[in-house]
Amino acid sequence: MHRYTLGTAIALAVAVTGGTTGLATPPAHSAPAAATTLDSSTRSLPPGAGVAAIAAQAANQQKTTTHNLNLRRGKSAGTKVLVTIPRNTTLVVTSTSGSWSRTSYKGRTGWVASAYLKKAADAKAPAKSTRKRTTYNLNLRRGKSTGTKVLLTIPRNTTLVVTSTSGSWSRTSYKGRTGWVASAYLKNAAAAKPTYRWTTANVNVRKGNSTRHGSLGVVPTNTRVTYVRTSGGWSKAKTSKGTGWISNKYLDKHPQHSVVVYGTLRKGQSAHHILSGRTTKQTKTKLAYYNMYLKPHQTWWSFITPSSSRSRTVVVERMDIKSGHYRSTLANLDKWERFDATKPLADQNYNRKLVTDRDGKISWAYVGGSKISKYLSMHGIRVVSGDYLSRY
Amino acid sequence: MKKQGKIITGVVSSAAVVGLVAWGIGFAGAASSNEWKLPGDLVAGPAIAEANPSTGTAVKTDRFDNVQKKIGEKAGLVDEQTNKSYFTIEVTKTQLLNRCTSRVGNQQLAPTRSRFLVLDVKATLAASVSEQVGGSTRDLFMPLVAEAFSVTTSSGTPDRNVTSETAWGCFDDSVLLPPVVNPGQSVTGKVVLDVDATTGKVAYDPEDNGGWSWPYGG
Structure with a gap:
C-alpha cells in the first residue's frame, strides 16, 4: 500500500511540476518533457505530500484552475484525460488524495493536479450582475448563514441584482440594505427588454463620451444598436464594433422608415x-x-x-x-x-x-x-x- | 330674431339662455361618434339675437345669415344667465399678400388665385362650455382650420373655395392659428386663405349655414 502510494506520489510530482501530461497547455515555467521521467523528481513534491496522499479528504471546496488543466480518470498523469478544464474555471473539489483533487466538470468526474488549483475567492463575483427574482418572501441576512441577523424581508416576486455568490448564498441589496439571501429561493428574472437606437449616419463608436476619445470603429447609417445609458449628450451602446459611445446627434429612436x-x-x-x-x-x-x-x-x-x-x-x-x-x-x-x-x-x-x-x-x-x-x-x-x- | 327660438330650446334646452349673439356652430359630437356632429337642433342653423347682450348694440346680418362684425370686434356665444361668453372669435387684422414665406425651405409661395388673405384671429372656448352643450370636455372643440372660413365678394357672391396648397404652406407653425380651440383655451394666430376677390367679407362659418363676417380689403 505504501509503495503504491509512493509511486502515485512520484507520478504526481511529474504532473505538478509542469509535465505536459498534467497541463493541457504547459505554463511558461513548466519543466521540460524530460521531467516526466520518474527519477528524482519526487523532490518537487510539496512537503508531506507523499504521506498525506493516503487519506482522501472530504472537502467540497471551491477551487479555481490556474491553468488549462486536464481532468483525468485517475490520480496519475498516466491515466486517460477525460476533458480539459479551461483556466479560471471554478470547480467544486469533493475530495483530495495526495496532490490530486477529485472534481467534476461538464458531467465528467475525475482528478486534477491540486497544484494548479487555487482557492476560489471567498465570494465569487459573477461575470456580470445577475437579475434574479425572489420565489418566496425572503430574508436578507447580514451573513451567509441562517444564524445571522435578518436585515429585512424581501417580498416574493421582487427582482434583485445579485452582485456575487458564495456557496448557496447570493449577495444583493434591497431598500438600501445589502446582505445575503439563500440562492435556492431565487430564479432568473426575465431579461430586461433591450432598448434600441438607430444610427442616422456613418458614425464613430468611441471609447468615451466625447470626440477626444478614440474610435472603436464606424457603424453604418441606419444600424440598430443596443442602448445602455446616456451621459453628456452621448449614449453608451452595444454595437458591432464593441460597446462604446455614440453622440446622440446621430441616434434616433426609430429606424429610418x-x-x-x-x-x-x-x-x-x-x-x-x-x-x-x-x-x-x-x-x-x-x-x-x-x-x-x-x-x-x-x-x-x-x-x-x-x-x-x-x-x-x-x-x-x-x-x-x-x-x-x-x-x-x-x-x-x-x-x-x-x-x-x-x-x-x-x-x-x-x-x-x-x-x-x-x-x-x-x-x-x-x-x-x-x-x-x-x-x-x-x-x-x-x-x-x-x-x-x-x-x- | 330669426331662428332664435330653435337655438334656445335646442342648444341649451334646460339653461335659461335668451340672447345668443350667434349660434353655436362647432361643438363636437359624442365621444363614441365617428363623425363630428352638431348637437341636436343646432343643425337647423344659427340663432341671431336682435342685440348684442353685452353691449346692447343692434345685431346686423348679411344675406347669408352671417352676423356682421368690424375688424377687431368680438363675436361669440353668450350665456344669458351669466352674461358671459363661452365661445368668442374675432378677426383682429386682415392683410392681402402677393406672396408668403414657406415654412419649409424659406422659399416664396404665390397664391393660386389673386391674393393671400391673411387673418389674425383670436378665439376662446370657455372651460364651462360642456355645461351649455353637454358632452365631455375632452370631445368638445371648435374648428379653426382655413376650411371653416369663406369669403363673400363685394358683389355678394359667396366663395367657399378659399384654400390652396400654397396657402397651407405659408408661415411657420408658431405663428399660425391652431387647428382647434378646446374648452379652457384661448388661442391666437394667423389663418391664410387664397382668394380671388381683393375686397369683400370673410366669414367664420364652419358649417356653411351662417356665422360671423368681417370686412377685408378695400
Whole structure:
C-alpha cells in the first residue's frame, strides 16, 4: 500500500511540476518533457505530500484552475484525460488524495493536479450582475448563514441584482440594505427588454463620451444598436464594433422608415418638392384599413382616417429616403404637415404614425388628427378608389 | 330674431339662455361618434339675437345669415344667465399678400388665385362650455382650420373655395392659428386663405349655414 502510494506520489510530482501530461497547455515555467521521467523528481513534491496522499479528504471546496488543466480518470498523469478544464474555471473539489483533487466538470468526474488549483475567492463575483427574482418572501441576512441577523424581508416576486455568490448564498441589496439571501429561493428574472437606437449616419463608436476619445470603429447609417445609458449628450451602446459611445446627434429612436404619401406629396403633385431628390426609391402600393377624404370645395386637401374594414384602401407611394437626408426630410415633412410630436395629437391636423402597407413594409404616414378628421369628414367626400389622382 | 327660438330650446334646452349673439356652430359630437356632429337642433342653423347682450348694440346680418362684425370686434356665444361668453372669435387684422414665406425651405409661395388673405384671429372656448352643450370636455372643440372660413365678394357672391396648397404652406407653425380651440383655451394666430376677390367679407362659418363676417380689403 505504501509503495503504491509512493509511486502515485512520484507520478504526481511529474504532473505538478509542469509535465505536459498534467497541463493541457504547459505554463511558461513548466519543466521540460524530460521531467516526466520518474527519477528524482519526487523532490518537487510539496512537503508531506507523499504521506498525506493516503487519506482522501472530504472537502467540497471551491477551487479555481490556474491553468488549462486536464481532468483525468485517475490520480496519475498516466491515466486517460477525460476533458480539459479551461483556466479560471471554478470547480467544486469533493475530495483530495495526495496532490490530486477529485472534481467534476461538464458531467465528467475525475482528478486534477491540486497544484494548479487555487482557492476560489471567498465570494465569487459573477461575470456580470445577475437579475434574479425572489420565489418566496425572503430574508436578507447580514451573513451567509441562517444564524445571522435578518436585515429585512424581501417580498416574493421582487427582482434583485445579485452582485456575487458564495456557496448557496447570493449577495444583493434591497431598500438600501445589502446582505445575503439563500440562492435556492431565487430564479432568473426575465431579461430586461433591450432598448434600441438607430444610427442616422456613418458614425464613430468611441471609447468615451466625447470626440477626444478614440474610435472603436464606424457603424453604418441606419444600424440598430443596443442602448445602455446616456451621459453628456452621448449614449453608451452595444454595437458591432464593441460597446462604446455614440453622440446622440446621430441616434434616433426609430429606424429610418420609409414614408408613404397619398395626396399632394405624391410624385408630380404640388407638395412633392419636399421629397424631390431625397428618395432612393418610390413604390406605388396600398394601405388597407384606411379611408381617404377630401373636403368639398377644397379638393386639394386630402387626409386619411382609420377604418375597421380591410376593403377600405388608400393608394400610396412609398418613399425610401436617402440616408443622408433622412432626418432633415422627416423634419421638413413634419413642418409642412404642422405635426409636432410634443403637442396633443388629437388637436393637430395630421399625426405621423407607423403603418404597414400591402407589401408588409412599415412606413410613416400622415394620418388625419382625430378632431379635424371628424370635422372634415362630416361633409367630406370619401374617395372611393382611395386614389388621390383619381379623385375627380 | 330669426331662428332664435330653435337655438334656445335646442342648444341649451334646460339653461335659461335668451340672447345668443350667434349660434353655436362647432361643438363636437359624442365621444363614441365617428363623425363630428352638431348637437341636436343646432343643425337647423344659427340663432341671431336682435342685440348684442353685452353691449346692447343692434345685431346686423348679411344675406347669408352671417352676423356682421368690424375688424377687431368680438363675436361669440353668450350665456344669458351669466352674461358671459363661452365661445368668442374675432378677426383682429386682415392683410392681402402677393406672396408668403414657406415654412419649409424659406422659399416664396404665390397664391393660386389673386391674393393671400391673411387673418389674425383670436378665439376662446370657455372651460364651462360642456355645461351649455353637454358632452365631455375632452370631445368638445371648435374648428379653426382655413376650411371653416369663406369669403363673400363685394358683389355678394359667396366663395367657399378659399384654400390652396400654397396657402397651407405659408408661415411657420408658431405663428399660425391652431387647428382647434378646446374648452379652457384661448388661442391666437394667423389663418391664410387664397382668394380671388381683393375686397369683400370673410366669414367664420364652419358649417356653411351662417356665422360671423368681417370686412377685408378695400
